[in-house]
Amino acid sequence: MAGRALICGGSIGGLFAAAMLRRAGWEAVVVERSRTELSGRGAGIVTHDLLNGLIRAAGAATDDLGVSVTERVAFDRTGGRVATLALPQIVTSWDRVHSALRALVPDGAYRLGQSVTGSRQTAGGVALALDGGHTMEADLVVGADGFRSAVRGQMHPEVQPRYAGYVVWRALAHEADLPVTVRDAVFDPFGFYLPHGTQIIGYPIAGPGNDLRPGHRRYNFVWYAPVAEADLADMLTDDSGQRHEITIPPPLVRAEVLDRMQAFARAHLSAPFLEILARSERPFFTPIYDHLSPSFADGRVALAGDAACVARPHVGMGVTKAAGDAEALARHLAIGPVTEALARYSAERVAAARIAHDTGQRLGRYIFAGSPGDNPDGRTNPNLAAIMAETAVVPAGLT
Ligand SMILES: Cc1cc2nc3c(=O)[nH]c(=O)nc-3n(C[C@H](O)[C@H](O)[C@H](O)COP(=O)(O)OP(=O)(O)OC[C@H]3O[C@@H](n4cnc5c(N)ncnc54)[C@H](O)[C@@H]3O)c2cc1C
Secondary structure, eight states, X not given: OOOEEEEEXXXXXXXXXXXXXXXXXXXXXXXXXXXXXXXXXXXXXXXXXXXXXXXXXXXXXXXXXXXXXXXXXXXXXXXXXXXXXXXXXXXXXXXXXXXXXXXXXXXXXXXXXXXXXXXXXOSSSEXXXXXXXXXXXXXXXXXXXXXXXXXXXXXXXXXXOEEEEEEEEEEEEEXXXXXXXXXXIIISSEEEXXXXXXXXXXXXXXBGGGBOSTXXXXXXXXXXXXXXXXXXXXXXXXXXXOBOSSOOOGGGSOHHHHHHHXXXXXXXXXXXXXXXXHXXXXXXXXXXXEEEOSOSEETTEEEOGGGTEEOOGGGOOHHHHXXXXXXXXXXHHTSSOHHHHHHHHHHHHHHHHHHHHHXXXXXXXXXXXXXXXXXXXXXXXXXXXXXXXXXXXXXXXXX
16 A cells, blocks of 8 residues: 655755656655755766666656767777677666756655654654654654764664775766867777776766767766775875765865875776876765675665665676666566565575676676786786676566
């Protein structure tokens, strides 16, 4: 029986949950901590049939979703081709997916500037506590409040994200700003640069306003770089000396941190990717963490998306996993009482998340496979074929 659901977090995971539950007849209200509408700075998201089907199941269209890439190419340090693989995919952006889902939830059911502090299960429902002392009542709470989830913190206080030893730098360059030689060499395919100890992937995405016309697109630059835990603490400290936990807002990254990154890039990256980085808007970094909650439900409270599990971005399953959580939630809730439905949901989705989580870890370990000094120019990566075939592809067992 459908009832009232409160969804904590209004990003992609929360919006998928709201859209799927609304389609199943639930009254779904999203509470989002941010005071302003969210924006993802255009970061790229790789799609496939599984994700496209889930977007449509939520009620959004998948026309003009993004840029079509047909092949994958690994480049060496000079920009020469090392290997190619035919693999057609549509590459979209976080903003494109978020805005399509946001349009499915009426403004009255999407409440900005409300921060969840915890929940309390009552005899026939659940009470959600908000910052400021206000409480909301519902039949179901969904914690889609990201990998530092307050909802998970209450459900599984022992679960803490573990730093993986490297960060991802991301940046966007406008196609029109790139030299013709760089555009011709690397812009169109899904590109890789795979020397020992670091990794670049990159691909074209839409330009501002979902502009898909050649010449108006952007290049999505993704660079995994090792950072020791002690150095990470310094990178997370802003100019005022404040140390940020886990991530730092991009505008607060100190100039010297960016300078060090550029120097490291000059020493290690391949020529065309260096050009792209040099012409990008301000790069920003995200430390890579692992976490997988042992269960995704307790009574009438469920976890979904990154709150439940973070799979490293190599596997490209974060959005798909969040969408799959939402679909399974609505499907199980259609049968029987809420607590029983959530128990079945948890069993199904922990197993699915583990596949994505473990695949992401394995792909991450490939960055550091072999010995330092091996494969300095990206030509002899021992796992080249697996990296090219499995990055941002639905792992076997999840299709
Ligand atoms: C480099 C990189 C590349 C990626 N590439 C891909 C890809 O190709 N494909 C893919 O599928 N995924 C990719 N991902 C992952 C993907 O972006 C996320 O997994 C996905 O967006 C799911 O996020 P979420 O909504 O669960 O959590 P989040 O996006 O973290 O959202 C959580 C929301 O909850 C809000 N919130 C937090 N605390 C509270 C609170 N107490 N009260 C109320 N609101 C709160 C936050 O403000 C936020 O809006 C990538 C990630 C990275 C870092």
